[in-house]
Amino acid sequence: MKDLTLTEEMILWAVWKLEANAYGVTIRKQVSARTGRIFPYGTLYGILAKLCRKGHVTKRISDPTPMRGGRSRNYYRITSRGREALKAAMELKKTLWDEESELVLGEK
Amino acid sequence: MNKTQKNLPRVARWLIRQIANRDETDAIVGDFDEEFSDCVDSHGPFRAHLLYWRLILVSFPSFIANLFSWRGAMFKNYLTVALRNVRRHKGFSGINIVGLAIGMAASILIAIFVLHELSFDRHHEKADRIYRVVAQFDPGGEKKGAYTVPPMAQAMLNELPEVEQAVRLSLWPSNDLVRYQDNLFLEKGIIYADASIFDVFTIPFVLGDPKTALVEPRTIVLTKDIAHKYFGNENPLGRSLKFEDKGRDFKITGVIENCPSTSHFQYEMIASIISTRTAFDTGWGGHTYFTYIVLKDRNARPQLEAKLPDFCRRHWGAHNYAQTGQTYDEYIKDGKNYYGFSLEPLSDIHLNSDVVDYLSVKGNKTYVVVFSMIALFILLIAAINFMNLSTARFAHRSKEVGVRKVLGSSHKQLVRQFLGESVLLSLCALVFAILFVNIALPPFRNLTSRQLELDLFQSVYVLPVLVGFAILVGICAGCYPAFFLSSVQPARTVKGSGQHNSKGNVFLRRALVALQFAVTFGIFFGTFVISQQLRYVRTKQLGFNKEHVVVIHRADALGKEADAFKQELLRDPSISVISDTESLPGRHFNDNSHRLEGRPATETPTLHTMYGDHNFAKLLDLEIVAGRYFSPDIPTDATSAVVINETAVKELGLTDPVGKRFYKEFGGAKEGEFVTIIGVLKDFHYNSLHYEIFPMIIRPLSPSTWNFTSVRIGTENISKTLARIEETWKTFTGGQPFEYSFLDEDFDNLYRNEQRMGQIFFLFAALAIFIACLGLVGLISFTAEQRTKEIGIRKVLGASVSKIIYLLSREVVVLVCVASLVAAPVAFFSMHKWLENFAFRIGISPLMFVLTALGTLAVALLSVSFRAVKAAQANPIDSIRYE
Numbered sequence: 005m006k007d008l009t010l011t012e013e014m015i016l017w018a019v020w021k022l023e024a025n026a027y028g029v030t031i032r033k034q035v036s037a038r039t040g041r042i043f044p045y046g047t048l049y050g051i052l053a054k055l056c057r058k059g060h061v062t063k064r065i066s067d068p069t070p071m072r073g074g075r076s077r078n079y080y081r082i083t084s085r086g087r088e089a090l091k092a093a094m095e096l097k098k099t100l101w102d103e104e105s106e107l108v109l110g111e112k
Numbered sequence: 113m114n115k116t117q118k119n120l121p122r123v124a125r126w127l128i129r130q131i132a133n134r135d136e137t138d139a140i141v142g143d144f145d146e147e148f149s150d151c152v153d154s155h156g157p158f159r160a161h162l163l164y165w166r167l168i169l170v171s172f173p174s175f176i177a178n179l180f181s182w183r184g185a186m187f188k189n190y191l192t193v194a195l196r197n198v199r200r201h202k203g204f205s206g207i208n209i210v211g212l213a214i215g216m217a218a219s220i221l222i223a224i225f226v227l228h229e230l231s232f233d234r235h236h237e238k239a240d241r242i243y244r245v246v247a248q249f250d251p252g253g254e255k256k257g258a259y260t261v262p263p264m265a266q267a268m269l270n271e272l273p274e275v276e277q278a279v280r281l282s283l284w285p286s287n288d289l290v291r292y293q294d295n296l297f298l299e300k301g302i303i304y305a306d307a308s309i310f311d312v313f314t315i316p317f318v319l320g321d322p323k324t325a326l327v328e329p330r331t332i333v334l335t336k337d338i339a340h341k342y343f344g345n346e347n348p349l350g351r352s353l354k355f356e357d358k359g360r361d362f363k364i365t366g367v368i369e370n371c372p373s374t375s376h377f378q379y380e381m382i383a384s385i386i387s388t389r390t391a392f393d394t395g396w397g398g399h400t401y402f403t404y405i406v407l408k409d410r411n412a413r414p415q416l417e418a419k420l421p422d423f424c425r426r427h428w429g430a431h432n433y434a435q436t437g438q439t440y441d442e443y444i445k446d447g448k449n450y451y452g453f454s455l456e457p458l459s460d461i462h463l464n465s466d467v468v469d470y471l472s473v474k475g476n477k478t479y480v481v482v483f484s485m486i487a488l489f490i491l492l493i494a495a496i497n498f499m500n501l502s503t504a505r506f507a508h509r510s511k512e513v514g515v516r517k518v519l520g521s522s523h524k525q526l527v528r529q530f531l532g533e534s535v536l537l538s539l540c541a542l543v544f545a546i547l548f549v550n551i552a553l554p555p556f557r558n559l560t561s562r563q564l565e566l567d568l569f570q571s572v573y574v575l576p577v578l579v580g581f582a583i584l585v586g587i588c589a590g591c592y593p594a595f596f597l598s599s600v601q602p603a604r605t606v607k608g609s610g611q612h613n614s615k616g617n618v619f620l621r622r623a624l625v626a627l628q629f630a631v632t633f634g635i636f637f638g639t640f641v642i643s644q645q646l647r648y649v650r651t652k653q654l655g656f657n658k659e660h661v662v663v664i665h666r667a668d669a670l671g672k673e674a675d676a677f678k679q680e681l682l683r684d685p686s687i688s689v690i691s692d693t694e695s696l697p698g699r700h701f702n703d704n705s706h707r708l709e710g711r712p713a714t715e716t717p718t719l720h721t722m723y724g725d726h727n728f729a730k731l732l733d734l735e736i737v738a739g740r741y742f743s744p745d746i747p748t749d750a751t752s753a754v755v756i757n758e759t760a761v762k763e764l765g766l767t768d769p770v771g772k773r774f775y776k777e778f779g780g781a782k783e784g785e786f787v788t789i790i791g792v793l794k795d796f797h798y799n800s801l802h803y804e805i806f807p808m809i810i811r812p813l814s815p816s817t818w819n820f821t822s823v824r825i826g827t828e829n830i831s832k833t834l835a836r837i838e839e840t841w842k843t844f845t846g847g848q849p850f851e852y853s854f855l856d857e858d859f860d861n862l863y864r865n866e867q868r869m870g871q872i873f874f875l876f877a878a879l880a881i882f883i884a885c886l887g888l889v890g891l892i893s894f895t896a897e898q899r900t901k902e903i904g905i906r907k908v909l910g911a912s913v914s915k916i917i918y919l920l921s922r923e924v925v926v927l928v929c930v931a932s933l934v935a936a937p938v939a940f941f942s943m944h945k946w947l948e949n950f951a952f953r954i955g956i957s958p959l960m961f962v963l964t965a966l967g968t969l970a971v972a973l974l975s976v977s978f979r980a981v982k983a984a985q986a987n988p989i990d991s992i993r994y995e
Contacts, residue, residue, distance in 0.1 A: 027139075027143070028139060028140065028142070028143030029143050029146050029147050029150075032143070032147075033147075042166065042167055042170050044167065044170040044171035044172075044173075044174050044175075045140055045143060045144070045167070045171045045174075045175075046171040046172065046173065046174030046175035046176075046177070046178060047171070047174040049136050049139075049140060049178070050174055050175075050177065050178040053136070053178075065139070069142075075138050075139070075141060075142030075145065076138060076139065076142065077139060077142060077143075078136065078139035
């Protein structure tokens with residue numbers, strides 16, 4: 005299995021974190037809040053589609069909500085495959101970052 | 113809470129819809145809406161707008177990237193399918209691409225030529241304000257001459273405030289022997305000009321100062337090439353060139369860039385005009401110079417033209433009054449005589465001129481138009497072919513279309529696919545076309561005698577225009593099959609009813625093929641008529657013997673040695689006659705007005721004037737119908753005798769011409785001196801067959817009018833005789849270059865323009881026909897393939913090979929006949945118009961139409977039989993089994 009890119013990882017993480025309430029607006033806000041920059045929808049949907057294809061998330065189209073001018077939401081849920089990928093990413097990060105590197109990098 | 117107010121602005125939503133991924137659009141727009149309304153609640157509408165526009169802008173690039181990655185997948189599939197198709201039908205695609213490439217190459221070549229012709233004289237900065245002043249000899253402006261009188265330029269500059277600058281050029285072709293130390297060359301590109309030439313025309317200097325370059329007499333400016341020829345890499349400024357014939361030195365005051373090929377007057381050296389005596393002439397009678405003026409304001413032309421009649425009356429009128437005692441108004445009163453000036457824009461001189469100017473590089477608007485049309489036709493034929501073949505082949509693919517439709521392809525996608533495919537092929541064709549153009553350019557350059565280039569990177573426009581052109585051709589040619597195919601009913605095709613051809617489709621294809629043949633017919637006919645006419649002018653009896661006459665140019669260089677030179681030559685038995693003349697048939701003859709004794713001073717008909725010695729009639733085997741020709745034994749013949757032609761007798765209204773007398777001076781102003789008509793020559797075509805035979809007079813040659821010496825030589829050992837003449841020439845002139853031509857070749861050169869254009873016409877005609885045939889071969893192979901089964905069954909049931917061939921080619925015969933009928937009138941009228949250029953011409957007979965139609969038919973059948981025979985001979989077992 006190919007490693008996730010950082011953006012994929014962030015989005016997948018947001019979907020996992022949001023659990024049942026993961027759809028466009030919430031995912032985007034979650035990621036934006038973490039990075040502190042505006043996260044564009046174009047990238048978001050591009051990557052969500054890719055994650056869907058890879059089987060990391062599943063998509064469910066909700067009933068139309070009046071709040072959105074009668075348009076439906078696309079809800080995303082993480083799959084077990086997605087969880088594994090996320091976990092693998094986390095493990096990878098852990099091997100990269102230990103206390104020593106934090107100390108050294110922090111000094112600079 | 114008002115919902116509608118909190119929705120996204122409409123523009124933004126529309127934008128998102130355009131770029132969002134197709135199946136996610138709803139969700140995305142929803143997301144935007146939701147965030148927006150949240151934001152309005154928390155930050156107020158203004159901040160919300162600001163924020164959301166920002167969000168949209170940020171999302172833009174990634175949306176577009178997504179779009180492409182989606183389309184890209186489909187595109188890859190289209191490309192694969194297209195390439196597979198090209199590969200599977202190699203012959204078919206080859207014919208398609210090569211045909212289109214040849215068509216494109218031909219039209220690119222013609223476009224280069226046409227653009228080059230149109231670019232003449234546009235390189236001068238003041239081009240839109242420069243005019244040539246021409247003399248006009250009739251009130252309607254039918255007869256105009258480019259030669260004007262010496263004092264005119266200065267007079268215009270002084271008296272007409274609209275004129276900013278004026279310049280006189282002397283463009284008489286003059287050959288001068290020029291020497292610098294040991295370098296001796298015969299120069300042909302010498303022109304004389306006023307110092308203001310560099311103010312009027314844009315001629316960039318390499319060395320020297322344009323302000324002062326030609327101000328003094330005997331100064332000269334050289335082009336780079338010429339400077340290099342004489343001086344190598346030395347600085348030529350301040351040095352002198354010796355003009356051997358004039359015995360004078362010219363000081364070099366400047367070096368200029370080489371003359372651009374798109375200049376209507378060509379030069380290699382420009383000498384100051386005040387080096388010649390004529391430049392100081394104040395008379396308004398001698399027409400010697402070209403006069404160009406620059407207007408202060410480009411819109412001042414009508415204003416200036418309104419002043420010209422008065423200007424002419426003031427100057428030329430006064431001159432005429434002094435000569436004939438007739439005022440200007442009396443002179444032009446009865447409408448028979450006229451003299452005036454008119455202006456001709458610089459940009460019209462090359463292509464659009466109706467002025468007689470004897471320039472060496474001359475364009476022809478008709479040819480530019482005709483060639484543009486041929487280019488269009490060739491392109492049309494090629495595009496039709498492309499379209500026909502594509503439609504035929506695409507019909508094979510109706511199954512593919514059906515499947516694509518069933519799988520959810522939209523109409524739009526299919527159109528895009530097929531259009532894209534045809535654009536792809538046409539781009540391939542463009543690559544080949546550019547290759548062909550590069551191969552064909554050198555011979556084409558010779559053919560047109562123009563410096564034509566195809567430089568793809570010369571300007572930023574060239575490549576985009578070419579690619580745009582290819583895409584346009586691709587779209588035009590692909591549009592029918594694309595729309596036709598994409599509207600196919602999937603159910604019918606997938607069910608396997610196979611290739612179906614709707615009635616309309618077949619009709620359209622037939623109509624297009626007929627159109628192709630109509631064009632082919634027209635081109636065939638044009639080629640036929642042109643070649644017949646050219647053969648006619650070359651073989652027509654001209655009334656004189658132009659064969660085996662060597663013309664020695666610059667013969668006056670012999671000076672006093674002339675007689676000795678001739679004596680020496682006549683010792684050679686293969687040389688029979690030697691004659692000195694001023695001009696020769698096929699060359700320029702001066703026009704001079706002549707007045708008969710006893711006729712009024714106003715009756716002075718213009719006669720073409722030539723000076724010749726007593727051997728001239730013998731040299732050309734001219735026939736005398738009355739009286740006699742000059743004789744060396746009668747001394748008065750050398751001074752006061754003339755010979756005229758039959759047309760002159762008619763024009764003058766003489767019944768018994770021999771013994772009648774002309775005033776010796778032209779125009780007959782001076783009393784007392786006369787020349788007597790001693791003989792009448794039978795009319796002969798001393799000019800090209802474009803023109804009627806004019807009234808002509810031959811006057812006895814004097815040393816000052818002597819230009820040529822012509823030698824009639826034997827039919828054998830021509831090169832040996834020539835060598836002997838050259839050797840003798842060298843001994844008697846002290847080694848001057850020997851320049852000669854053959855009279856018959858000079859005469860043929862009068863039709864060089866037509867011949868050259870004829871050759872180009874033939875070339876493109878051949879190309880057009882070739883492309884049409886290619887298309888036909890392709891089409892017939894398609895039909896044959898489609899009817900394989902039918903042919904097989906017919907053969908099994910006893911049809912003969914010839915029956916099958918007949919079956920396949922019957923349609924073509926009908927099409928050719930229809931096309932010929934349609935094209936014949938158009939072809940007739942256009943060729944009739946062309947023939948009107950010639951005073952002596954062939955008639956267009958019905959037989960020509962029949963022959964052309966037969967030719968077209970033959971070509972068509974030949975290309976059809978190529979494939980039809982193969983189809984007919986095929987083993988029926990193979991063909992029936994082919995599914």
